[in-house]
Amino acid sequence: MSPLQQALNEGRFVCVLEVIPQHSPSRVAALAQITRRGYLAGWPLMPSFSDRVGLHSDMSPMEGAAALGDPASSLLHFSGKDRERTDVLQQMASMKARGLKQLLLLSGDRLPGHHPGRAPVRYLESVPALQIAREHGPDWLLGAALNPFKYREEEGCAQYLKAQKKLLAGADFLTLQLGFDAAKHMEALSWMRAQARMKPMLACVMRLTGKRAAMLRDVPGIVITASMRELLAREQLVSPAHADARSLERLALQIVGLQLMGYAGIHMPGVHTLNELLSLERAIAELRDSVSSLADWREQWHASWQMPGMVRVCFSPGPGGWKRGQSDVAATRGERFRYTLLSAVHEKLFNRRGWLGRAFGWSVTRPVWKAGMGADALRAVERAVKRPLVGCDTCGSCRLQDTVYICPETCPKGLANGPCGGTSLNRCEFGDRECVHIVKYRIAKSANRLPVLAQRLIPHVEAGRRHRSSWPEWFEQE
Incomplete structure (x- = not known):
């Protein structure tokens, strides 16, 4: 049984650290320090290697894991963009030879240079990829993605309908898209609890700074609203140190809240050094003593997104955001x-x-x-x-x-x-x-x-x- 699978089966809150594999000895050395430590705030910490999210010169997930000595706790991604069945099977064969049996299967975002109207690029989407992987790895730990941060009935319900297919196709757990809307985190948990067989869910979190908000603005599926960006900019005007402290506090607070909600763990990109990890650990330790309930957490979470003289931050990108259970659209x-x-x-x-x-x-x-x-x-x-x-x-x-x-x-x-x-x-x-x-x-x-x-x-x-x-x-x- 893989380390992540064992932790999920035992109900232990887990931290998956996402890394974009790169040809950088300093990055590899810093990551090795983190993985050797192996925990965050007492929770098991495991590396995760993303696939086809950066430049074409970036390393593959296999190369990223190999640079660390192929730790058995590694969760490798497989992005289906411009891929076929043989690509899944080849990656699984290579992983098996190295003793790795944890795989996160994603359709993948837009391939660079892929424009509609030109030669089509076909994506091996996650549902058939899960079926293929489950057939050839009956004892593997397989994951898939869910994006609950949708604010129209059609796109929100379509996400949950496809997530049901992913569970039927063999997903052992779901990882949520990066998001900051606590109401949508609760909505996704409510949906999962209504399924015939519940599966663990991880929530993607990231320390959000003004610079990262600008970078993520055009990343498909990630919702960073204008009021969120305005708050981050105001904090930066107070002082860079103030903005830095607030972003760290919010990340620690979000992680504590997700555990209180009932998430099985977090999936966290954006932490690159051991010092960053230790700073986050200290912030989590301080918050644990001051947050005694989910209601208490909600109050602190909303307060962390407020500043005197500013309107309250809105996490919905448009007016009248849809909530699961609302049903008022129909075909023309x-x-x-x-x-x-x-x-x-x-x-x-x-x-x-x-x-x-x-x-x-x-x-x-x-x-x-x-x-x-x-x-x-x-x-x-x-x-x-x-x-x-x-x-x-x-x-x-x-x-x-x-x-x-x-x-x-x-x-x-x-x-x-x-x-x-x-x-x-x-x-x-x-x-x-x-x-x-x-x-x-x-x-x-x-x-x-x-x-x-x-x-x-x-x-x-x-x-x-x-x-x-x-x-x-x-x-x-x-």
Whole structure:
């Protein structure tokens, strides 16, 4: 059993220290000091190595762990951007050879240089990646991500629906996106406690300074509001030492509060030296004596985000932020009509037991369409029919029935099981459109098909199976 898995099973609060692996001997030496210590404020401390979040010159998670001697407590990340099944299996094989069996599977944020309208970049999303990893590592500790910091019904509910899929696919724990809204932390815990089988959750925390707030402003999925930035700037005006002390106090206070809420631990980037860790430990020790209850903590938490003469900090990026349980959106008339029409056509033309479906199935499974010019012609016909209707890119394994007739190929990342964590107020992280999974949620809600979005695990389409007609495979499945 892996060290993190053992700690989670025993109910011990854990601290996962996230590191971006870099070719820096001084960084490696500083991290080695921290990992040798192995704890923060009495809690077990374990290194975590991120994947594809920095420059292309950054090291891989495998190289980062190797630089420290492959400690068994290492949690390695796997980002699915521009990746395939073979990439997961290769990383798992290398990890297993080194005695490492803890993996955090992420779809990943936008790949640098990936622009909609150009050659598509396909992402191995977390749900099928979890299925692949669980199949090949039944005893591994597997994690996935959840972003509860959403302030519209569609994007918030879509996040939780996809998180249900991640649990079904084999996730042993969930790690939350970085966030500072305590109400959303409580909301995520409430959701987890309502699941048939509860899993541990870690909350991502970071010491937030004015400089970091500016850096994180454009990071998809992280909410840093204008009032938060204004407070940080005012603190800096008082003095850099004052701002530094306040940011440290807030980080320590947030960690104490998350333990009181019932989180299994924290996932913490941004600590680079042993001295930073010791300063945080001292701040936590001081706060433990003054925070006796969650109600007491809430009062101190809100006070830590206030200054005389300033309005109270708001953690919601817009007015009237959505809360879990609120339900007031519905599909538009056009969305409902489109779904009704396409589902009716599908039921007639692709029903393997109806006479029209059998006739169509017989015609598209003839040997002439199997290879060469015949296969190319059939693919061209399917694309010509479906692209104007749904944006089809002839992936070869049509999933429209499982996605309420919203084609996954219209998502810039090609995600089929649900949204990534990068949406903001229903907008795609690429910024040029409404997230297609938001539309999917509205339609599924209006058509009473929300369980499909939580329970239907849609497999990854392998690169070698793309760019062919999906029609023969549909009828040959029987």
